[in-house]
Amino acid sequence: MKFDTVIMGGGLAGMVAGIALQQAGKNTAIVSMGQNALHFFSGTFESLQAPSERLAELFSAAGIRVHYRKGVRLMPLGTFKEAALSLDDIDLFPTPKFGRRVLIVNFLGYHDFFSSFLAEGLEKQGMECRIRFLSLPELDNAKAHGEMRSVQIARSMDRIWEKVAQEIRLLLKDEDTVILPQVFGLLDDTVPGRLRQAIPARVVFAGTMPPSVPGVRTQMQLRRRYELLGGTFLMGDQAIRAHEHDGVVHSIATHNLDAHYLEARNFILATGGLYSKGLVSNPFKITEPILDLDIDQPQDRNEWYNPTFAGEQPYMGYGVKTDEQLHAIKDGVAMQNVYAIGSILGNTRPELGSGAGLAINSAFAVVDQILRCTQNDNEEPATPVILSEAKNL
Amino acid sequence: MKPNEFDVIIIGGGITGAGTQRDCAMRGLRTLLIERSDIATGATGRNHGLLHSGARYAVNDAESAEECIRENMILRQIAAHCIDETDGLFITLPEDDLAYQQTFVEACRKAGIGAEIIDPELAKRLEPSVNPDLIGAVRVPDGSVDPFRLCAANMLDAKLHGGQVRLHTEVTGFIREGDTIKGVHTRNRQTGEETDYYATVTVNACGIWGQHIAELAGVKVGMFPAKGALLIFAHRVNNLVINRCRKPSNADILVPGDTVCVIGTTSTRIPFEECDNVAVTPDEVTLLITEGAKLAPSLSQTRILRAYAGVRPLVSADNDPSGRNISRGIVCLDHEERDGLKGFVTITGGKLMTYRLMAEIATDLVCKKLAVEKACTTAQTPLPGSEEKSYEAVAQKVWEAPTTAQKAAASRMGTRASRIRSSNRRDDDLICECEEVSVGEINAAIDRMDVSTLTDLRRRTRVGMGTCQGEFCACRAAGLLVKAHGCVERERKDLADFLQERWKGNFPIGWGDTLREAEYTQWIYKHALGL
Numbered sequence: 015m016k017f018d019t020v021i022m023g024g025g026l027a028g029m030v031a032g033i034a035l036q037q038a039g040k041n042t043a044i045v046s047m048g049q050n051a052l053h054f055f056s057g058t059f060e061s062l063q064a065p066s067e068r069l070a071e072l073f074s075a076a077g078i079r080v081h082y083r084k085g086v087r088l089m090p091l092g093t094f095k096e097a098a099l100s101l102d103d104i105d106l107f108p109t110p111k112f113g114r115r116v117l118i119v120n121f122l123g124y125h126d127f128f129s130s131f132l133a134e135g136l137e138k139q140g141m142e143c144r145i146r147f148l149s150l151p152e153l154d155n156a157k158a159h160g161e162m163r164s165v166q167i168a169r170s171m172d173r174i175w176e177k178v179a180q181e182i183r184l185l186l187k188d189e190d191t192v193i194l195p196q197v198f199g200l201l202d203d204t205v206p207g208r209l210r211q212a213i214p215a216r217v218v219f220a221g222t223m224p225p226s227v228p229g230v231r232t233q234m235q236l237r238r239r240y241e242l243l244g245g246t247f248l249m250g251d252q253a254i255r256a257h258e259h260d261g262v263v264h265s266i267a268t269h270n271l272d273a274h275y276l277e278a279r280n281f282i283l284a285t286g287g288l289y290s291k292g293l294v295s296n297p298f299k300i301t302e303p304i305l306d307l308d309i310d311q312p313q314d315r316n317e318w319y320n321p322t323f324a325g326e327q328p329y330m331g332y333g334v335k336t337d338e339q340l341h342a343i344k345d346g347v348a349m350q351n352v353y354a355i356g357s358i359l360g361n362t363r364p365e366l367g368s369g370a371g372l373a374i375n376s377a378f379a380v381v382d383q384i385l386r387c388t389q390n391d392n393e394e395p396a397t398p399v400i401l402s403e404a405k406n407l
Numbered sequence: 408m409k410p411n412e413f414d415v416i417i418i419g420g421g422i423t424g425a426g427t428q429r430d431c432a433m434r435g436l437r438t439l440l441i442e443r444s445d446i447a448t449g450a451t452g453r454n455h456g457l458l459h460s461g462a463r464y465a466v467n468d469a470e471s472a473e474e475c476i477r478e479n480m481i482l483r484q485i486a487a488h489c490i491d492e493t494d495g496l497f498i499t500l501p502e503d504d505l506a507y508q509q510t511f512v513e514a515c516r517k518a519g520i521g522a523e524i525i526d527p528e529l530a531k532r533l534e535p536s537v538n539p540d541l542i543g544a545v546r547v548p549d550g551s552v553d554p555f556r557l558c559a560a561n562m563l564d565a566k567l568h569g570g571q572v573r574l575h576t577e578v579t580g581f582i583r584e585g586d587t588i589k590g591v592h593t594r595n596r597q598t599g600e601e602t603d604y605y606a607t608v609t610v611n612a613c614g615i616w617g618q619h620i621a622e623l624a625g626v627k628v629g630m631f632p633a634k635g636a637l638l639i640f641a642h643r644v645n646n647l648v649i650n651r652c653r654k655p656s657n658a659d660i661l662v663p664g665d666t667v668c669v670i671g672t673t674s675t676r677i678p679f680e681e682c683d684n685v686a687v688t689p690d691e692v693t694l695l696i697t698e699g700a701k702l703a704p705s706l707s708q709t710r711i712l713r714a715y716a717g718v719r720p721l722v723s724a725d726n727d728p729s730g731r732n733i734s735r736g737i738v739c740l741d742h743e744e745r746d747g748l749k750g751f752v753t754i755t756g757g758k759l760m761t762y763r764l765m766a767e768i769a770t771d772l773v774c775k776k777l778a779v780e781k782a783c784t785t786a787q788t789p790l791p792g793s794e795e796k797s798y799e800a801v802a803q804k805v806w807e808a809p810t811t812a813q814k815a816a817a818s819r820m821g822t823r824a825s826r827i828r829s830s831n832r833r834d835d836d837l838i839c840e841c842e843e844v845s846v847g848e849i850n851a852a853i854d855r856m857d858v859s860t861l862t863d864l865r866r867r868t869r870v871g872m873g874t875c876q877g878e879f880c881a882c883r884a885a886g887l888l889v890k891a892h893g894c895v896e897r898e899r900k901d902l903a904d905f906l907q908e909r910w911k912g913n914f915p916i917g918w919g920d921t922l923r924e925a926e927y928t929q930w931i932y933k934h935a936l937g938l
Contacts, residue, residue: 089937134895323910
């Protein structure tokens with residue numbers, strides 16, 4: 015199977031790179047393990063201010079609604095954090111005191127939404143709070159199939175949000191604001207907006223314990239957009255090794271595709287940090303498992319950690335080494351057709367931002383680099399891949 | 408008597424203090440237990456959790472071995488819900504001297520320990536995780552014991568017999584009249600409140616910290632702090648305790664306990680000042696992994712959950728400051744006889760295994776001082792929760808058709824599981840999915856067992872002890888604590904302290920999946936939740 019570019023990793027960085035390359039007429043494949051950092055996405059694109067025109071277009075075409083304003087957002091434990099570019103689910107306020115009287119509504123038996131912490135945080139800002147619990151038979155049914163967690167509730171909410179709105183209207187006294195757990199709009203992203211209209215007070219969604227419902231939805235929207243553009247999304251698969259010759263990678267082997275290698279002119283490594291297994295660690299070092307790329311790290315493991323949990327953790331900053339064009343470096347030499355983007359970079363490229371900002375900035379930078387390099391080349395016609403075949407392997 | 412007056416004050420909420428309070432209370436004394444932190448925070452909660460058969464001591468210390476096997480048999484009767492009767496193996500590896508096995512078995516038999524030489528092939532069938540290269544195996548009645556549960560059950564029984572408990576309360580000084588200790592000055596470490604308590608006898612049961620308490624009272628008890636480091640693996644690799652059949656050495660005991668197993672230990676003399684903050688070094692970690700894999704080779708591929716260390720309360724048997732005469736046995740000091748100080752007793756040394764006997768010895772002395780003539784009954788009376796031997800039978804009785812989570816609760820609480828509120832089905836909601844701890848069980852602990860922090864709750868319920876190390880359950884449990892105590896600000900700090908405490912045991916073994924989990928926890932709390 016032959017592509018222009020094969021992207022390893024289907025998180026925010028990989029998806030943005032894939033969509034941008036498909037839009038530019040390139041034939042790409044994304045190999046995705048399934049879960050990634052979007053599943054615990056806070057909803058705010060860290061280290062990004064106003065979206066570039068290019069990003070705004072990409073989001074808009076994917077149906078991802080974002081808004082921008084320099085301000086603060088409410089965090090799930092009742093604290094406030096500076097935020098700018100965010101999903102529409104997240105409210106951005108000029109100051110932390112965004113209301114006078116607040117009704118906080120949770121679902122009975124849902125322990126992943128921290129209503130008492132929220133109330134205390136808001137009261138500190140001078141708001142009056144009242145906490146109420148809704149008991150819904152529909153959620154008891156959900157409970158029969160396991161514990162109440164964000165995504166399980168969100169599945170029901172797409173169907174029963176109108177009933178929830180009705181219950182809240184009954185609960186509402188003189189409050190100007192209602193705070194709800196962020197469990198609306200998993201599949202139908204119009205639900206949060208319609209819910210807001212159905213309640214005669216300002217509705218603010220506060221985050222829950224992961225999985226993040228807006229994050230999961232964003233991931234699905236990006237994937238849909240990518241596939242609409244003709245991209246090949248290999249779900250539940252992962253790259254296990256690369257075949258290289260003279261510093262050039264010509265194909266990769268994946269877990270599911272057996273001997274059907276993925277060939278490409280370019281490879282983008284967007285496999286994430288330790289959590290996503292883009293990096294792996296043993297007692298002696300942190301390594302990059304597919305290509306064994308160079309990583310800056312101290313010899314002594316004791317230097318990896320800050321004994322204070324809340325402090326900066328050095329190990330979280332380690333990432334693969336790259337040159338100025340984000341070519342990955344192996345044994346001190348930049349690999350000319352392998353790029354690294356997203357959190358696999360750790361803190362090695364602070365100029366590109368961090369978190370979601372790093373993912374997007376590095377993805378666009380590499381896409382531009384690839385497009386520049388192939389502008390004048392005669393491209394070989396790519397062999398189309400039949401997705402169903404790939405999935406059956 | 409006034410509310411602040413007691414017959415006896417016990418300082419120290421480890422197993423020795425809790426056991427002594429139980430014994431005193433059962434003999435009708437008015438008791439108060441004072442602990443500066445939480446239950447089982449010293450050596451009690453920082454060991455293997457091995458229900459020694461005594462075999463380990465048989466060759467070198469016959470007295471300890473005999474004490475162990477006697478107490479082992481007693482604990483099986485009185486502490487069923489704290490004990491897992493697994494049995495144990497003493498294995499001989501090719502590099503060990505097989506001739507030692509004979510010496511070992513003879514010494515065991517002399518001490519009254521049932522030790523049976525079995526075919527290595529049978530050992531492999533009984534314990535599939537054991538090193539297959541073994542050349543000899545002896546089966547002994549070892550087991551595992553949950554020290555937190557045991558300590559909590561003793562304290563609970565003391566309370567059921569009228570005893571009072573003040574946790575997070577520090578003794579800041581003694582009330583002394585002439586040559587007699589009349590009581591203690593205390594300070595609550597959470598509220599800052601200062602209170603005096605009075606008693607005819609005060610018992611120092613502070614383990615290694617007993618040296619400091621004795622100093623406050625104006626007498627000298629020389630302790631010799633020896634640190635032991637241990638590792639917890641994320642799976643219960645073995646079902647039988649595995650020991651090396653050789654002279655006791657480093658990292659030669661692997662004990663299964665609940666959902667995990669524990670390898671240990673090392674032994675390093677440390678300065679007394681370090682007792683409050685012992686850390687596990689990389690060298691100790693390496694040693695424990697290397698030696699552990701010799702007992703059960705699969706350990707080298709098993710995820711490590713935590714590293715921790717405790718300090719053994721070794722004591723100089725007489726007033727010998729040189730430390731030449733260190734004893735691992737039980738030491739009960741009547742300071743009236745020894746130092747001319749009336750109303751003050753120190754009970755120290757000993758082991759988790761012999762806590763009941765230590766308590767009996769200390770209580771006998773207290774009773775003598777109070778001229779109370781009442782016999783000890785702790786060896787015959789089951790602890791609260793242990794009235795029934797099989798937790799499955801308990802679960803059956805309480806729930807009819809128990810779920811696995813309810814069975815887990817019964818295995819932790821024993822017959823006390825009937826106290827779990829089941830008034831509404833929300834009580835079945837799981838807070839900790841790794842260990843299957845429900846809302847009802849957590850509320851039962853908060854109601855009855857002096858829980859003020861998440862870490863206290865962990866010691867009583869196993870919340871946050873599983874593979875996620877509190878990543879998901881800490882926040883949920885914090886919500887329940889807020890409901891009980893009504894103070895979010897305090898809980899916010901508590902949550903941060905809890906995560907710090909978990910990290911302390913994670914980073915010394917921070918690689919592989921443990922580091923992945925830690926990175927995820929960092930992300931969740933800092934970036935997603937905004938702690």
